[in-house]
Amino acid sequence: MAGTQSLVNELVTKLKKRKVEGSQATALLTAELLRSVISQMKVPQTSQAATLIEAIKSVGEQLIAANPVELAVGNIVRRVLHIIREEDFSIATNALGGLMSSACDDNKDTGEQKDFQVQTVAAFAPGRTLRPLHCMPFLTAHVLLKAYFSRSNKMSSKSSIHYKVVLRLVCNGMLSLAAADRNTKSWKLKHDVIEAVNELIEDINNCYEQIAERAVELIHQNEVILTFGRSRTVREFLCAAKDKRRSFQVFVAEGAPKYQGHALAKDLVARGLQTTVITDSAVFAMISRVNMVVVGVHAVMANGGVIGPVGLNMVALAARKHAVPFVVVAGTHKLCPLYPQNPAVLQNEMRCPSELLQFGEFSDCMDFSVGSGTPLLNVVNPAFDYVPPELVSLFITDIRFESAKENHLLKGVPPSIPWVLLSRLSGFSMPLPDGNGMGAHDWIWSSEYDIQSLPEKSKTHPTITQ
């Protein structure tokens, strides 16, 4: 444990000193750190999932406190927690599934068997708690079977008897399973979780590819595209379209005070794209000739608003004025379940004033404040900007959906959807503001509610007033 603590401290220091730039790098570092925490942890025989979750939570809190503005940290921690819960849950479900198939082999075909699996997930979703399943085998089995039999829609007297028999069987089976399966499960859970975290890291690394695939659908010949600041995702997105022989023009707003637009322009020029660098102030002048604005962001909030480099709101407003689509490309590690109204998010980060004014030149002006107490000259240099969801036309993320029903999401996501994605990714769903004044910190970790438990309307029209 001491070894992991030093690793944690190292990352905490890095975050505090703002040595890590960019949400992708942060996400990767966080995921790797959590993986090593999990792998070095000794899990007890009972309630391993709970132990893991507790450990990850405590590490996560330290990391988040180190740099609350870097929302990717919290996102990754939540994703890892979700992975643990999912793995734990799937182990239990597999065990149950095996039991059920042996118990009801005689009259159920495989199609319904699958159906049952889905039902199990549905039944458990609202009550997915931190406690491992086998702690209450009877209750679990009861709930599962209730769901299963109500599904097969008639509770005739015959099936009622059948039900009781099966229930007894299952209970016996689960109790024995709880006792006998511990040895095999102890390594299996940890192993599965680490596998899943590896996949997560892989996803973060490759999110560009998934997003870049959409470029050809959106960028056409002879278009003029405006981008702002620097984003690796945007670069890959544009280059993907270029590789498909689309010739188009890119305007890059330089993105003061970091001027990373220059770096992006250099990369794009090296890849053979027609690139024009403009100052940020010229965005409004140019936007009337632009066909599409493509930007990378710092984080995507639950309401569909985005947090981006300072100046992004200005670009979005100009795009809205001229009815130019404002497209946000973001890897899933940037999806954040917080709302911009949250005090944890409202705080912006102030960068060094010397980026705007040279102290040497203005040292004499600073002296005016001496005596009166309050300084006459203030310099404001914020790092981030919030763009409200109504200014965003489209999100492009790297999510793959198995279900055909959600295929429309593949092409990009309208701004009201991010939290639906989130509920899939991190088991998080929108907390219901019930007037009890749920503290921000409570519901950062909350996973008690789920999409299934919400009224039908709220699934399609997620609003904050729900």
Next chain:
Amino acid sequence: MGRGAVAASSSLPGGLGLDNAAVKSAASSVPASGLTTVSVVNNLPIGISEKGGGVAVEMQNDLSTRSKSLKEKTTKAERRALQEAQRAAKAATKAEGGKTPAAASGAVASVNAKSGKSVKPPPSQKMDSATVAASEKKGGDRPPEKDRKKEVPQPRMQYDDKSRVEKAKRRAVVKQRDARNRVELFRHLPQYERGNQLSELESKFFELDPMHPAVYKVGLQYLSGDICGGNARCIAMLQAFQEAIKDYSTPPEKTLARDLTAKIGSYVSFLIECRPFQSAWGMQSDKVIVKHAVTKISDGDVLLTYGSSSAVEMVLLHAHELGKQFRVVVVDSRPKLEGQLLLRRLVGKGINCTYTHVNAISYIMHEVTRVFLGASSVLSNGTVYSRVGSACVAMVAHAFRVPVLVCCEAYKFHERVQLDSICSNELGDPEVISKVRGREDINFLDGSANSENLQLLNLIYDATPSDYVSMIITDYGMVPPTSVPVIVREYRREHLWI
């Protein structure tokens, strides 16, 4: 800049034969009096010749407010009669064998030799100013189509029209070159070429002997962008003219008024070549604006201003002198960073200031109660043509429901109409885009400056749509942007010589 001109004057002999005040009064009371010129006018009835002289002077001088004292109104009918008379006169003189131009003085002739290589101005003149000098040669009888042209605002020079550019080049003193990496969208605008232009102009110094050194100096300053802001440019120009007039002595066989206006006309054309696309020239007092604007500042206000506007600065300083308690947010942007100069002056006067860049405008707009903007010109559809970035500021202010007040002298009102910032704009030095002043660590573009895929675009102006502007504060009071054409129409005859 102004100081430079004054210094130049003091080094020159003070009065070359003529008393300064006398020259000034003579120049400003030009109308009608002594305009009996060489051969043409003799053929005309007296009354018409007087009017004709007045019109001609008005046209030559139209860019400077010196002609403000020309109050006589020529109706259309009168003018048409005049044109007819001139046409007849011209026919007559041609019949005589075209002796007219021979009488021109040496100075004027040499100007024409230079600027008018293609002697005849092409029928559809684009750069009217360049031909002021050329047409001067003809004395009183200017071509009638020229007169008609004056009444409608002229279409701009389109720099992607090759034949016209060639023609303009032949005429021009300052050579425009094809820039290396021009932005496709802005082909129609003259491309920025810093070093070449200067050396070119310097080498021409001795050829341009009729050009007064003070005027030449201002021209150079315009070229290099040392003089910034419409008002500063106007003052510099007027001071240079003052110098030129001081040193002026009437050539023996010419009347003062005619020769002097010819000279001034050639100076103006020179300056315009140095700095094309100035839609506003002239000078008015800002006092009225300040008086109006101060009523809009109350205690506890947070005022936001962008860049550095001389009118806004005067408003702020005056309000501070009146003892109003307010705070100023100075918003600035690359590459000019003019706001820093304004910031220094305001802080020096003891005004509480906050400084930020245009990117942080959404962040700072929450606390702002009024936005004060300057303007380079206000076009007749209410569009405010101003320093690039003003439109962004106005847009964000509009989104945050903060009133936007534009302080602008009425001489900057223009009857032209513009819908976006692309049709007409000015391109600045692209090099300053890749170099960030004071941030040597930003050097990403150092290596790739020569790549043909990379273009750097440095726009100077942008156009703010009128719906973002709450009010325009001008010499005639506070008006909504929709009233601009009214002011242009009503006051044009008296004060505006655009």
